[in-house]
Amino acid sequence: MNLCKTLLFLFLLSTNIYSQNDCIDAIVVCGNSGFKGLSIQGAGNVQEITGENSCGSRENNSVWLKISIKTSGTFGFIIKPESSDLNEDFDFFVFGPDAKCTSLTSPIRCSTTNPNMAKLTYNHTGMTADYFDTSEGPAELGDGYIKWINANAGESYFIVIDRPVGISNFSLEWLGTATFDDAPSISVPVLSDLNITKSDFSGQANSSLIFDLTANSPKITGSQTGVKITYHTSENDAIINSNPIADPTAYRNTTSPETIFVRATNTITQCYNTASFTIKINDKVVFPNNKVEVCDENDANPFDGKTKIDFDQVTKVVFDNADVSGLTINYYLTQSDADNNSNQLPNLFNSITPFEQSVFIKAFNSQLSASVAEVKITINPLPPVNNVSLVQCDSGENANGFVLFNLKEANAALTNNNPDLETSFFISKTDAESNTDQLSTEYTNSSNPQTVFARITNLQTKCSSISTVNLKTNVISVQTYLLDIACDDDENEDGINTFNLTNANIPFTNTQELKYYATENDALLEQNQIQIPSQYNNKVPYNDFAYARIEEGNECFGISKIKLEVIRLPDIEIIGTTTNVCDNDSSYFAQLDAGIKDINTLSDFVYVWKKNGVEILDKTTSNIEANTSGIYTVTVFNKNNCSKTRTIQVVSSNIATIESVEVVDLQIDNSNKIKINVSGSGDYEFSLNTPNGPFQDSNVFENIKSGIYEVYINDKKNCGLVSKTVAVIGVPQFFTPNNDGFNDYWNIIGLNGNEYKNSKIYIYDRYGKLLKQLTTFDNGWDGTFQGIPLPSDDYWYTLKLSDQRESKGHFSLKR
Structure with a gap:
């Protein structure tokens, strides 16, 4: 791990640190955090390690550390007691990855070996690459070392270091290739740049003053973001983030010099860095500033680099507006004059050297020794004075010379296009000089002409000059x-x-x-x-x-x-429509219209009709008739010759031609079916026995009873209706020849006399005796043989159709 050198350096800075010994107060370990001379005492407010873990121990005198892995790799450590006495016994436990204080489980690494009981020659312990066990102890078990951890970026771990026996402090050295989150840097070349020295200007023997410690905050953070700065009176407080100074903007020192400790904390990772600086009350006058800038505005020539200098104003800058009423302050042209108290300059001094005047300030009181310092006064020239004019037009219907001006249009002339100069505008010169009641740059003149005043300010030097802007309106008739x-x-x-x-x-x-x-x-x-x-x-x-x-x-x-x-274009329906003509009927005409939405405006337009791109010269109305197919367009023109085109597709259609009718009959449970096969260019629909519908799109009729049907085929585009008679043959299952007028005769249903005139029906008894022969023209069998009624029984039939089909079956006679 690339932290060792930094940590060793920080170890030298950190001594006798008392740190947190509960999980919720764990010290966050960062890339530049290190510990040496760490002192631990007590098990904290919560006993968070039970003796049931694999290492058989618990917290005695502990410290908790939290580590967040920035880059993947191995990490381990060595814990070294300051004393080499084998009675100094240090244990450790590691929880993770991503363990939570509220839900700690068993540690993934732990070592509780007692070096004295294990008869070791050393008392340090840790995790390194040289070992393979992940836990050891307690007492004489183990050798103090276990295997280090392979960690992944983004993981976090808790390390608990505990001292069950002994009183020694310890240091911690990190090992491995994994890196931790970086801590904020202290962005000053040397820490002494943070030291703050003040003088007591009151003339009283004060041992303490108010210091604004936050003056160091921007120096510490530099360009870093997400960094919180706190100030502390002890190094331990800074490291464990405890007892920050409540109001660091107004801290009163307790000694002089006094060391202040600063903590810079990353608000996201909680990584931190610490440093220290001193605050001190000087026994001599300290001049916070020795450079002053003034404007060349207090004499007749504002551009010669010379002006009348007000030393009261210079004093305010030198001392950052501090109360210096307790000091005697004088100004001189030379160091020698200041040392000898001779040739003191008046409070209002006409400078001698153009653009930069050097003077010497001398300040003292009864408690502070006199101090002398050179003060360089830069005399900045005023922005140039350019009086300009803006001429505006008033060409409205009620032109009166009062119009809106964009005063920013004068900026280029007022500033000579110098980006360091800005402008503001005022009604009066007094307002411009006092910088009050500034005008909007969008300004309507109140007289014609009118003069307003521009204050030109140098953004770098803050020096200003006053110019005039003459506003004039030309009243012009509108064109x-x-x-x-x-x-x-x-x-x-x-x-x-x-x-x-x-x-x-x-x-x-x-x-x-x-x-x-x-x-x-x-x-x-x-x-x-x-x-x-x-x-x-x-x-x-x-x-x-x-x-x-x-x-x-x-x-x-x-x-x-x-x-x-x-x-606007003519308001017509332009969505494409389709209509038709009939090939079988030359007298059928399709009605085409231009789609005008408001029929009251039909005469307001001119209509141009075309068929297949060729203009129809004699068609100039909003509606026409067509009896031939094609692509028709109508372009509608309004009086401004603006047009819109509607497209109508005229297709051809025709009456249906019946090619064939397929009948599936003689089916049980009326599962008969009719299928009509047609040809033609139309779009057809079909019905049974109903010439006026309802129609269906399918040419198949299913589950129909036996009987004689008239099949109708209609062209949806109104080109005609055709029909055909269809017989669906069925066999009654019984009959009751009792002369009641119902089912008195048995015959095959659906036999069309024309289509099936040569068909024959033969009826037999169960023994095969022919009882009756029927034709399609007969009423049927009345249940008699040679005039004698036959008994109730099952009888058999043979049907021989003229289309060569033959069907056999039986039926019942019931009396």
């Missing part, structure tokens, strides 16, 4: 230019289209500049300029204006309106 109307034909029909604003052909000279804007305010304020005027989309649907501003030398010579009009 409106027209562009060709645009049809709303960009597929969106939202009233938005693309215009070329330059086609307005607004006249301007070679010395003038023409710019385009979406609104009049933008044109007045010269903001949001339209960058590509040849490809501008109107903002307000259907009726909008763009604005063109002509200016010369930043003076407005006119603002013109450009009318942008988008025409």
Whole structure:
């Protein structure tokens, strides 16, 4: 592990540290944390290790450490008591990975060997690569060392170090290739840079002062983020994060010098670093600052680098606005004058050396020895004074000379385009000088012309000058230019289209500049300029204006309106429709219409009809008739020649031709079936015995009773209806010849006299005796033989159809 050198260095800094001995207070171990001279005492508030573990021990005098693995690798350690006495017995336990204080399980590593009882020659213990056991002890069992851990990035572990016997402190050395989370760095070259020295300016014999310790916080953190800084009065408190100074902005020292300990903690990983610095009360006057900047504003020439210096103001800067009423302070031109108290400078001093005046400050009181220091006073020139004008246009319908000005348009002239200069604007010079009641940069003049005042401030030096801005309005009659109307034909029909604003052909000279804007305010304020005027989309649907501003030398010579009009397309149904004509009926015409939604507007449009792309010259109305198939289109034009096209597909259809009828009959339980096979270009539907429907799309009828049926085939596109008579043959299972008018005769059902006229039916008794022969024209058998009624019984039949089919079966006669 690459921490050893750093840890050894920190071991030298850390002595007699009393640390946490409960899991919840575990010390977070970081890449630059180390421990030497660590003192442990007591088992903490909670006994968290029971004697039931594999090493057979518990907490006696313990410390808890928490380790988070940054990069994967091996990690181990060596615990070395400061005393080599074999009676100094140190044990350890390791929990993890990712163990929780609230749910600790058995340790994954532990060693509780007693070096004296085990007759060892050393009393150190730990985890290294040289061993293979993962636990040992207690008492005489083991040799003090076990196998180290292969750890993965992101895992965390708790290490408990316990001393059941002895009084010695110890050190801890890390081993292995795994690395831990890094601690924040203390971002100062040398720690002495953090030392704070103050002087007591009160003139009283004070032994303590108020120190702002947080002045060191930005020095410590530097560019690091997520770092919390706390200040402590002891090193142990800083390491265990205990007893931070409550108000480090106003800490009163207890001794001089006094050591303050600072802790920098990563708020995410909780890794930390510590350092120390001193605070001290000096017995001489300390000058916090020796460089002062003033502005060249207190004499007639604000640009010569010379000015009248107010030493009261210089004193405030030198002493960071501290109360120095208890000091005697004088200024001199030379060190010699200051040392000899001669040629003291007046409080208001006219500088001699341009742009940087060197003086010497001398301060003392009855308690502090006199101190002398050189103070370099930089005299910064004021920003240049440039009085400028802004000329605006008022071209509205009620033009009165009062319009909106963009005062920022004066910035380039006021600052000479110097990025270090900023501007602010005021009604009066008094307001500009006092920097009060600043105007909005979008300002409507109150008179024509009007002068406002600009305060130009150097952002680096904070020096300011005052310039004037003359506001003048040219009242010009508004000009409106027209562009060709645009049809709303960009597929969106939202009233938005693309215009070329330059086609307005607004006249301007070679010395003038023409710019385009979406609104009049933008044109007045010269903001949001339209960058590509040849490809501008109107903002307000259907009726909008763009604005063109002509200016010369930043003076407005006119603002013109450009009318942008988008025409709505005819309101028609454009969704494609399909209709048909009949090949079998030349008198059948399909009715085609243009799909105008509002029939009251039919006469407002011009109609152009085409068939298969060829114009139909004699068709100019909204409705036409067609008796031939094809792709028909109608383009509807409004009075602005904006159009929309509707497409209608006319297909051909025809009456059905019956090719064949397939009948499956003579079935039990009426499971007979009819299938009609047709041909033709139409879309057909089918019904049985109902010429007006209902119809079905399927050409198959199933589970039908025996009988005579009329099958109807209809063309869905109204090209006609055809039919055919179909016989479904069935055999009655019984009959009752009792002359009651019901089932008095037995005969085959569904025998069509025309189709089956040559069919024969033979009836037999159970012994094969022929009793009756029937034709399709007979009523049936009445249950007699030679006029004598036959008894109830089963009788047999043979059916010989004219289509060569033959069927045999039996039925019952019931009396």
